[in-house]
Amino acid sequence: MASHLNRLGHTQLLLSDVLRNNDKWMNLRHLDFDDYVDRDRLWEVWDKLDKVEAVFHMGACSATTEKDAAYLMENNYRYTLRLARLALQKGARFIYASSAATYGAGERGYEDDLSQLHLLRPLNMYGYSKHLFDLKARREGLFSRIAGLKFFNVYGPNEYHKGDMASVVFKAYNQIRETGRVRLFRSYRSGIADGEQKRDFVYIRDIVEIMTWLWQHPGVNGLFNAGSGRARSFNDLARAVFRAMDQPENIEYIPMPENLRDRYQYFTEAPMHNLRGKGYTTEMTPLEKGVEDYVRHYLQKNYEVY
Numbered sequence: 001m002a003s004h005l006n007r008l009g010h011t012q013l014l015l016s017d018v019l020r021n022n023d024k025w026m027n028l029r030h031l032d033f034d035d036y037v038d039r040d041r042l043w044e045v046w047d048k049l050d051k052v053e054a055v056f057h058m059g060a061c062s063a064t065t066e067k068d069a070a071y072l073m074e075n076n077y078r079y080t081l082r083l084a085r086l087a088l089q090k091g092a093r094f095i096y097a098s099s100a101a102t103y104g105a106g107e108r109g110y111e112d113d114l115s116q117l118h119l120l121r122p123l124n125m126y127g128y129s130k131h132l133f134d135l136k137a138r139r140e141g142l143f144s145r146i147a148g149l150k151f152f153n154v155y156g157p158n159e160y161h162k163g164d165m166a167s168v169v170f171k172a173y174n175q176i177r178e179t180g181r182v183r184l185f186r187s188y189r190s191g192i193a194d195g196e197q198k199r200d201f202v203y204i205r206d207i208v209e210i211m212t213w214l215w216q217h218p219g220v221n222g223l224f225n226a227g228s229g230r231a232r233s234f235n236d237l238a239r240a241v242f243r244a245m246d247q248p249e250n251i252e253y254i255p256m257p258e259n260l261r262d263r264y265q266y267f268t269e270a271p272m273h274n275l276r277g278k279g280y281t282t283e284m285t286p287l288e289k290g291v292e293d294y295v296r297h298y299l300q301k302n303y304e305v306y
Contacts, residue, residue: 001056002031004208014049016042017059024161039079046086054093054215057083062165064101064124076129081136084146094146095214098134098223100200100268101127102150112150112225112274114138123263134223143222147214149207152227152270155290156204157298168234169201169291172241173299181250182238188261194253195235200227200270203290209282210275220278227270228284240288244295 002013013033019025028036037045039059060076080096087094103110104121117138122128137143155167162170172182184195210226235251242249256264272284285293 001058001208001211002033004212006032008212014045022161027158027161042083049090052087052090052092054095055083055087056211056215057094057096060097060126060130062099062126064126065164066126069125072125072129073132076126077132077136080133084133084137084142088142088145093215093218095211096133096146096148097130098148098150099127099130100150100152100225100227100270102131102134103127103268105263105265106267109271110225110269111271112223114143114223117223123265137223145221147221148223149210149214149226150223150270151207152200152202152225152268154202154204154207156294167201168237169241169294170299172238173245173295176241176245176247176250180247181252182241183252183254184234184238185256185264186253187266188256188264189266192266195238195251196233197264198231198233198267198269199265200229200231200268201237201287201290202226202228202270203285203294205290205293206282206284210280213280213282217279222274222278224275224278225270225272226275227268227272228287229270229272230284230287231267231269232287236287237291240291241295243288244292245300 002015005013011032011034013031015028015031015033015036016039017024017036018039035045057080059079061072066072084094084096100110101124102120102122104123104127107121108116108119117131117135120131122131134148137146137148153167155169159166159170175182185197186194187197206228207226214220238251239249
């Protein structure tokens, strides 16, 4: 997002993140920004800011396997609530990341309908920590002034530091490079073949376009799905990576860990008519085109574009 804002000519940026013993700092090298502050020290500089035009709050622990509920409550829920209130006090545009994980197994569908929020049942604590803020924002009437995005399966440049939470595209690329094959989970649901579990894979370029549009249209508020609008199988994704790498297809199906089998989503798809109805018209990137751009222009070039 900071890269995109730079391309639009904006450099008065205050960046905040959690930099520890990994290579995430490398994502800062090509950026033009005013200052950086650690997440835990953001409050120290906040009151000294004369004017804040917009806050893009993407930060969270996004590990769906994280078990420390107290940590997720503090880091994902309470931090977001505090930042949202402070942003509104300064008259700033507040755009934040919710998650498709709030939909749980999808038994109630994937409609981004504020009136139905309380019916959703996330499958993991990460999804619940995101859902809890959505509920609080609705209860306090914040959605008349803020915009939330329910990200589906985002993939794209600069995720190399994310470990297990990196996209399947990133993992598939590295598996092919190292072993010549891709490993996908077997299916444990009748009628769904191995690798035919489906997700809404959305390219990061589309996400930053949506976020920019929401910033430029402050009258558009609420909670919106952010996906491609079309579910595609893991087999489709793997084939797209093989094609982008000019490698022959070689897919191996492996057992799914038992602790995931009863909480695994077999299908996600983002209905996009809510955002479209507000006036967003930019087309989403097809899976094959997005994977090709990511693989050939970033992964295979070791990010020389930056």
